[in-house]
Amino acid sequence: MLKGAIEYAPSTFEERGAAVAFTTPLLSQTRVRRGERSKLEVLIPSLSQGMGIYVVAWKAVPDMVSMTMHDRYLHDLIVKEEACSPHEIRRATLRAARRGLAGPKAAQAARLALDEDEEQGTLTHYLLILSILKAVGLESPEMLKAGIDTDEGQRLTRQLMTRAAESLRMDATLLYARLADIAAVTAPVGLAHSPRPGRLTRGLNGLKDFRDSMTGWARDVPSDAAPVAEFCAEVAQHTIAIGDKVLGDFHRRLDAIGPLMRDWDDAFIRVRTQAARMAWLLDGWSHITGAWEVAQAEDHQQQAAAINDLFRILPLLPRREATRDFVEDSKQVKQAHRRSVRMLEDWRTGQMDIDAIRRIETVKARAP
Amino acid sequence: MTGRATEGGKTDHLPGLESRLFDIPEDKFIEVVRLLERVRDHPDVRQTFAAIRPRLVQVRPNRRPTLKRVLCMPFEDVLESFSGVDVPLGRIERRVIDPVWRLVTECGDTALIDQLDRQAQETAPGNLNALRNIGRRLWPMAAKAIRGAVEQDSGRQALRRVLHGDDEMQRQVLDVAAFLEIGLTVESLKDALAPKPLPALDDRHVDAIEQAAQAVARQSSGLVYYLLLVAASRMENPADLLTVVNDLDFGKARREQPVIFAQLSGLVVTNLEERSARLDGHGYSAGPDRAAVAVAPEEAVAIAERLVASVDTTSAVMDFLADPVYRGRLDAVKVAVRTMVAGTVLDTASAGILTAVPAPAGSGRPIPVNEDAQEAAEDHARALRRCEGLAEALGLQEPLKDAMASMEKGLLARAHALLAQYPKAADPEDAETAEINLFYALRLLELVAGPAKADQFRTAIMAATGEFAEEE
Secondary structure, eight states, X not given: OEXXXXXXXXXXXXXXXXXXXXXSGGGTTOEEEEOGGXXXXXXXXXXXXXXOEEXXXXXXXXXXXXXXXXXXXXXXXXXXXXXOSHHHHHHHHHHHHHXXXXXXXXXXXXXXXXXXXXXXXXXXXXXXXXXXXXXXXXXXXHHHHHOTTSHHHHHHHHHHHHHXXXXXXXXXXXXXXXXXXXXXXXXXXXXXXXXXXXXXHHHHHHHHHHHHHHHHHHHHSOSTTHHHHHHHHXXXXXXXXXXXXXXXXXXXXXXXXXXXXXXXXXXXXXXXXXXXXXXXXXXXXXXXXHHXXXXXXXXXXXXXXXXXXXXXXXXXXXXXXXXXXXXXXXXXXXXXXXTSOOOOHHHHHSOOXXXXXXXXXXXXXXXX | OOOEEOTTSOEEOSTTHHHHTXXXXXXXXXXXXXXXXXXXXXXXXXXXXXXXXXXXXHHOOOOXXXXXXXXXXXXXXXXXXXXXXXXXXXOBOGGGHHHHHHHHHHHSOHHHHHHHHHHHHHSOTTOHHHHHHHHHHHHHHHHHHHHHHHHSHHHHHHHHHHHTTOHHHHHHHHHHHHHHHTHHHHHHHHHHTXXXXXXXOOHHHHHHHHHHHHHHHHHOGGGHHHHHHHHHHTBXXXXXXXXXXXXXXXGGXXXXXXXXXXXXXXXXXXXXXXXXXXXXXXXXXXXXTSOOEEOOHHHHHHHHHHHHHHHHHHHHHHGGGOOHHHHHHHHHHHHHHHHHHIIIIITTHHHHHGGGSOOOOTTSSOOOOOHHHHHHHHHHHHHHHHTHHHHHHHTOHHHHHHHHHHHHHHHHHHHHHHHHXXXXXXXXXXXXXXXXXXXXXXXXXXXXXOXXXXXXXXXXXHHHHTTTTTTO
16 A cells, blocks of 8 residues: 655656645645556655655555545545546546535636636637638638627638638548547647637746746745745746747647648647647646745745745656756755755644645635 | 815715725825825825725835834834734834924924935935934934933923823833934844744844844943834734843843843733733724724634733743732733633634525525635634634633534534435536535535544535445
8 A cells, every 4th residue: 555655756747647736735736647557546745754755556545644525525536537647637626626625715716717728628729720721721701700609600610611621632520520639639738829828828927937936035035945946946947948848849830730630640649749748747836836826925934834835746857858857956955945844734643734724725716 | 175074073084085095906095195195284184194094004105205204213113003903012102103293393403303304305215224314313313302301391391282291191202212212223123023023033033132132232221121122013922022031141231131021021911911901702992992893703713822822921931920910910811812712703603604504495496505605604614623722721622612512513414404405406507506515514514523524424425416426
């Protein structure tokens, strides 16, 4: 059940696992991955403020840790859906929050996020249709005027898409199927010319603000946590640099929508891989940037404690993804960090720390 | 901008503006304050400032510098607060400011005042260094003028005219003179003890207090006490200062240390009494002549935690004084806190928590989810749980145990009634509403009774909804 503390130096994102937005303080942002014989397992960092990571069979977690009702529900949902990619985990998390299990504010935020996902999907679908029509020289002011959500607009769209399929030398049904596939993959990232950036692009922008804020804090606030803040900013910067590159490539491929539709097999896999890489890169960061936003209203001492909390769950890049060994570098920071970290009281006393749970739920209401 | 009498006899100043100033965005508010400050001596505008002071305190716009404001800098931390239960140690009442200003302008160096006044008006808002440079020349002169008025025959007339024989006011005016004498040291100590309020004193803070105390002791040993009042007023729990005072080296005031400690601890106790006197069973009042303000359960617990921590620290530090009078006074403070907690958190638990779980409707359709009520009930439940940390200190163990047991029982009864109704929710939308109501009840149960007991109800919900049926 418990394999004991191990040195944690994952090579790939999949090995690192996807962060789960649990509300139990000890489990907050722990990572789930597919382990031996495809069984789900969870990675719990430094149970006793030590250096290692504990690998626990997913199903055994409720027996080991006193979990909130939200987490029990989410745990069951993840078991049922065998979820372990960032996208699947996010959907499960939003579903649990929408039920009200992380409080009314988190429920409202989850409902809003799910609605936004749907709107973003529709918008991306529409923009991709326009891109395809433009690529084959079939731009239609009438269609734009009628709007895609009217009967007339839909009739015009079907007509033009049938002609676009002919121009691309493929069956219209196939064009629609490919359009649906590419829209599903693209919506979370968003198109370069989309009036509203996709969720992951917004996440990358939020990470840039976080990096700047951490750098500023480390410079302006004399504190033991300053080197920790600096390290957080460095990890963020490294993630941003890769993210910017992946995003640029992704948008370039989607700009050439005609060739993408024609050379489907290879091109789609590449686009899908890039979208998935964006999701993995930003996995775990929304909680961190959200928690830091919440900490802005607090004093420097509380902010220092927040930075130390965030260090514990910082999404370090796996070895194969980065040119720098962040796991090794984090050990140097950890020496200083261990002196001022907040205790995980609930694990030691068996009591739920209601203030810590509330802090996590506040972040969830802000960054679902 | 003219005032007019209303039917009730009250004067309605700047009609409508005062209330609107509470609603407008922050940047607009700051803009309006700047405009009003240009005509601040007009009586209507002074009234308006008095009315909007709560928002001024909250927004803290960089006010236009005036010499009067510079005069107040060394004692601004010990000025009485406008509302709430926290009272600074050794507070100076705001009504003292105007008489002090009149004494300074009537008995002080007029040429210097005029010169500094011009400088103050030319200083940009927020330029603290420039204001302190003005203070460097103003404060010693002002302190001398006040002491002169009190101690010399020539100033007595002005003193009588300004204070109307109010002894309490005269005492505070002399305190102001002491703060002004150490103005520069106070200002640098404020920088070291920032941001206010300090949650705890670390070595850096203690060193800064010690150095400042030694600097002040070189001026006069009697002034160290005033410096410590400023230090205490910058702390979240002023009583914490008592825990370090005996370890400080006061330099030239070393011999007076026991006296200073006794003075300070006496003041801490008086201060706690004053703060607890503002509490009643339902909230607190901002002063003896004001009505009690209803306080939310979580805020009540936070106030109680601060007061109990202060009482405990004070008791621990003062134990060696072995003075039964202090003991009795501190116990009385705790009794006041206990009454407040019982009144605002325990006695109201039923109305605050249970009513958020709706009783099933006769129609069989689920009651719409009320998220505001749920939010308030969760806050109340958290306050109840936080009382566990106070129960022993306040002797509330039994009432708290009873309240918790009663909440658990009540919540379970209401939650099971909702669950029994669940199968009647036929369409998917009704089912979702019914499920959210059930999950919200589950959350309250979790907060009140803990996860182990709540989990039994969660299992019952999952069995009824069949959501994870194959895993169950």
